Structure formats: structure tokens, C-alpha cells
Amino acid sequence: MSSGALVLLEEMKELLPPSEQKIAEFILQKPEKVVRMTISELGEESQTSSAAVTRLCKSLKLKGFQDLKVRISGDLGRKKEVGTRDIKPNEPVEATIHKVTDLAVQTLLETAELLDSEEMLRAVETVLNCRSIHFFGVGASSIPAIDAQQKFLRIHKSSTAFTDSHMGATIVANANQEEDVVVGISFSGETIEVIKIIELAKKKGVKTISLTRYGQSTLADLADISLYTSPTKEANFRSGATSSRLAQLHVLDILFMSVASKQYESTIGYLDATREAIEAIQSSSFRRKKK
Structure with missing residues (x-):
């Protein structure tokens, strides 16, 4: 499922026009409610208009309001981060493993969603x-x-x-x-x-x-x-x-x-040549060590 809407809104809200900023702040405060709303309802609840919602979607480079809702749903479907990302004094290794891994996975998933193809x-x-x-x-x-x-x-x-x-x-x-x-x-x-x-x-x-x-x-x-x-x-x-x-x-x-x-075919050829050259060097080094 697509996601990344809440990250987009958080990063862009200060750069948006006043009406779109109001919508962004409303969504960030009540994302669970927004995914069940129509575009008219969001415009009314945020005290703006459906046209402003459409403009917000364009500002975020999204396909439309439905795309925005799908991405918000994806954000809500992700596991919520628990507690601080920082380690604590004498924290168990198992907890550190999970904290570091969760942050890495979150960062990669957000990056994939934010990349413009x-x-x-x-x-x-x-x-x-x-x-x-x-x-x-x-x-x-x-x-x-x-x-x-x-x-x-x-x-x-x-x-x-x-x-x-x-x-x-x-x-x-x-x-x-x-x-x-x-x-x-x-x-x-x-x-x-x-x-x-x-x-x-x-x-x-x-x-x-x-x-x-x-x-x-x-x-x-x-x-x-x-x-x-x-x-x-x-x-x-x-x-x-x-x-x-x-x-x-x-x-x-x-x-x-x-x-x-x-350039698939030529890439395979170059990678094979690179691999063979490295193997030849390693093989030569090993023979010299044995002598």
C-alpha cells in the first residue's frame, strides 16, 4: 500500500498557502478521521473548501484526493513507533536491535514513497x-x-x-x-x-x-x-x-x-569481467602466500 502522506504534509506545511496549511494541520491532527471523509467534508471540517483540498494535492504532487487518502491509510497501517529512538542507560541489547532496525526500515520505506519516479x-x-x-x-x-x-x-x-x-x-x-x-x-x-x-x-x-x-x-x-x-x-x-x-x-x-x-546485456558483460579480474587477483595473492 502507498504511504508517506503524513511525512509530506509535515515537511511541506510551512511552505503552503494559508488555506492549504489549514488543511494540512487538520489532517495531521486527525488522520484517522480524514480517511473516512469526502473531499467536501474535509473542506468543510478544515474551514476551507474542496477546491483548496484539490490544490493541496497538487502542491504535494499527488494524483488527487483519493491518492492522498490511500497514502494516509498506508501511514496509519504501519506499526506505530513506541517510545524514544535513543538508547537508554544499560538498555538490553535486544531493545537496541529493535530500535535501530525499526528506524532503518522506517527511513527506507519513507524514502521509497517520497521518490518521484x-x-x-x-x-x-x-x-x-x-x-x-x-x-x-x-x-x-x-x-x-x-x-x-x-x-x-x-x-x-x-x-x-x-x-x-x-x-x-x-x-x-x-x-x-x-x-x-x-x-x-x-x-x-x-x-x-x-x-x-x-x-x-x-x-x-x-x-x-x-x-x-x-x-x-x-x-x-x-x-x-x-x-x-x-x-x-x-x-x-x-x-x-x-x-x-x-x-x-x-x-x-x-x-x-x-x-x-x-543496458542489461552490456552490464552483465562488464560485471562478469570485473568479477573475473578480482578473482584472478585474489588467486594470484593466495598462490604467493603459499610459497
């Missing part, structure tokens, strides 16, 4: 048609950048991953306007180093893709194509931004698999 398709086509793809992220966001580079190199797509802004500026300054793509990764969408790199790429006329948390941000507004992860907030102890990093890895893996699917 049309925007992802644009990203896939852009990557398919480019010569080189350059991933840039700092801090925790550097890990998905490095992982993505490794994946794309395995299917014969020239890739770089950089975390140093000076090196990034050098790469982007020499990027080709028609053949290269720059991907900026930042959970907040406000990481100044990533913003500067994307600004530089835009000035050069190089195509850009952003990967940020859902919602308005400087980075997402700058990029030609915007991909989003769940905006789920981290627990206090998770300074490494574990769930947001998982979501970033997930989106980039979807991008990779979609590109691989579009």
Missing part, C-alpha cells in the same frame, strides 16, 4: 547519456558518494568521488558541458561546500543532480534534477547520521540498478 527516470537517462559522473559529499555524505563511484565503475561508467572541495572544484572546472554529470549529496541540502560545487557546475553548464532530505533546500533548488530521501530526524546518539546515510545509499542503489537495467 519521473524525476528518477530523468536522472537515469542523464547518467546513461553522460561520459563521466562525479559524486561529491562531505562528512557522512561522502560514504554514499564513494559507494556510488565503486558501483558505476564496475559497469564501465567513468566515475569519481571526491570529498575535498578544492579537488572537486578542479574536477568540475575541467568537466565537459555535454558529457559530464555532477551529483551533490547533502542530507540537509545546505552543506556549503556541496552548494558551491553545484553552483560551479551550473556556471560551466554541466548537468547537475542533487540528493537531499525531502523539502525545500538551496541544493535541491539549484540542481537540474532533485532526488530526495526521507526527512526522518536522527536520534541524539546517532551523530554519524546512520539512517540518512542508509537512505542515500538506497537512492543511489536505485539509480545504479535502473541504469544497469537499461
